[in-house]
Amino acid sequence: NAGVTQTPKFQVLKTGQSMTLQCAQDMNHEYMSWYRQDPGMGLRLIHYSVGAGITDQGEVPNGYNVSRSTTEDFPLRLLSAAPSQTSVYFCASGRKGGTNEKLFFGSGTQLSVL
């Protein structure tokens, strides 16, 4: 059982470049989300999805796009990378509703924008 798989683990971009962070889960979770982790700021929600075709903004959505065409995949797109987007990015998934809630996290992507 692979759980939540994120790729790549590390990435260096130049300002203005675009890229997509991939996230896939094999647990049939309805809920998927992207967080960024910055020193002293904890994890902040970027975008989330409660099912295929449904996405919504979190706390810090600017500069990022998402789509959810399948239950399994939830890619995060940086349209024009900026140094302020240097961060560690986590994808997380979970069941929608229910009584045993928790988030399953990917292993993270360290992104540096020069």
Place this chain on the structure above:
Amino acid sequence: AQTVTQSQPEMSVQEAETVTLSCTYDTSENNYYLFWYKQPPSRQMILVIRQEAYKQQNATENRFSVNFQKAAKSFSLKISDSQLGDTAMYFCAFMKNTGNQFYFGTGTSLTVIP
């Protein structure tokens, strides 16, 4: 909006001793979940313990226990018999009962000293 506050950026404890990490939160919700996640140097996010707000009994998982004070909106984590492997960043998190959005605190970096 929900907020989660961890007022101790760094803490240390001697091996085999007990340490308590503090967390407070602000919400108008009555039903919700609270979590402690551990992030070791490997960067992986690991669920330590989970508490449902409607349960008065404090959750316990082996050496980890919580002190949940709903009226005070306080959710502290006690680690007993601290081990070197407990060295990590610890995040307190909140989730409403009606959704999957997690709100994280800024984290407490715990070092266990041999």
